[in-house]
Amino acid sequence: MIPLLKEFLLPPGVFLLAGLIGIWNIQRNPRRAKRILIAVTILFYIFSTKIMASLLVGNLPVPPPLPPQSLDLMDSSDPPQAIVVLGAGLYEAAPEYGGDTVSGGSLARIRYGANLHRRSGLPLLVSGGRPENTKLSEAETMKAALETDFHVPVAWTEDISNTTWEGAQNVHEILAAEGINKIYLVTHANHMIRAEK
Template sequence: MSWFITVFISALLLPPLSLILLGGIGLYLLPRRPRAGKQAITLALVLLCILSMPIISDRLLAQFEHYPAINLAHPPAADAIIILGAGSYFDAPEYGGDTVSRYTLERVRYGARLYRATHLPVAVSGGNPAGGSPEAYLMRNALAEDFAVPTRWTETHSDTTWDNARNSRALLPPNIRTVYLVTHAWHLPRAIYAFKHAGFKVIPVGTAYSLARHVSPLDFIPQPRGLTNSYFAVHEAIGLIWYHLKG
């Protein structure tokens, strides 16, 4: 229930629902306070347009990508690899059941590459807040079946990044102190804060950098990908503030 409440409150604060609510308030105000109503509707439409432009949203998301890509040719010393979950693909007909989402797969794929460079034991962390099989089981299966990478530890009870850190610390042996933390580049600041708070020394390992591609004229046109990246950017900003208050 706490996960549902958190997700519901987040949805109210994040685009597109926050912009829809702002536009709805404008419509409500139009008969009573026409000027304020028009301003609210205009602001909602302008923000929707701006946040849907990849040229804007990619740069918003890049503000959280503080850590450069790791050099796999000369990786620093660590004790283990921890890969964080990022959702599931439920009832996938082509796989005959639940499997990892595309975002989780991006993390799993790079975690497999890191394993081949270091041969360190791998931990996967992710529960099932939305139902279905725990993400960690799906990640373990993908690592074994698609990348031939073994998983040493499987943490299946986490609903949030904060839980990932706390539960991973409880699961891993005390001698596992320094870990490679594999997640999306824009998720690293919040994840690192949580894992350091849990007692780990963290080596950040980011993947799927938002600016790792050429800019095209289409990036100036509002589109769903832009709105998605803006969603993630605002989500990380709110999450960082909440974690610092929580910490």
């Protein structure tokens, strides 16, 4: 029930809901209905533009990328013990690959995860659930690409989550069972705030 409610409270669902309210008001109060429908149309358009997306994402605090020399942390008394790569979607039914594969965002993340693995020797965990109507989870496609295309082994997969929060809980359980409590987290800057929580 909560995911359905969330769909109507976040864009574009909130615009659809407001539009339905406007349509419902056509018989009762045509003037109000017209104002609602015009406002919804304008807001929907504004929130659909690249300019608005840039404004919204541009105001997020963005942590800096990890510079190559940061692997000096490996020499510290409490070094990271694993690399966790979060999924960023699927390229579904890719004709050139004969099925589901990693999206461009996931590809960028696993490429960096492979780079970190080669430089540090740390084991990799990939995390990403199975979107509706797909045969493979994000984690399964990431593991396949890492092992086949990058020749990097994947130690663990977390492939049952539906949200970043569930993924974090599951990853914590997997790594805690291995005695791992410090990681390198690979994701995109605009996803880092949500991923860190």
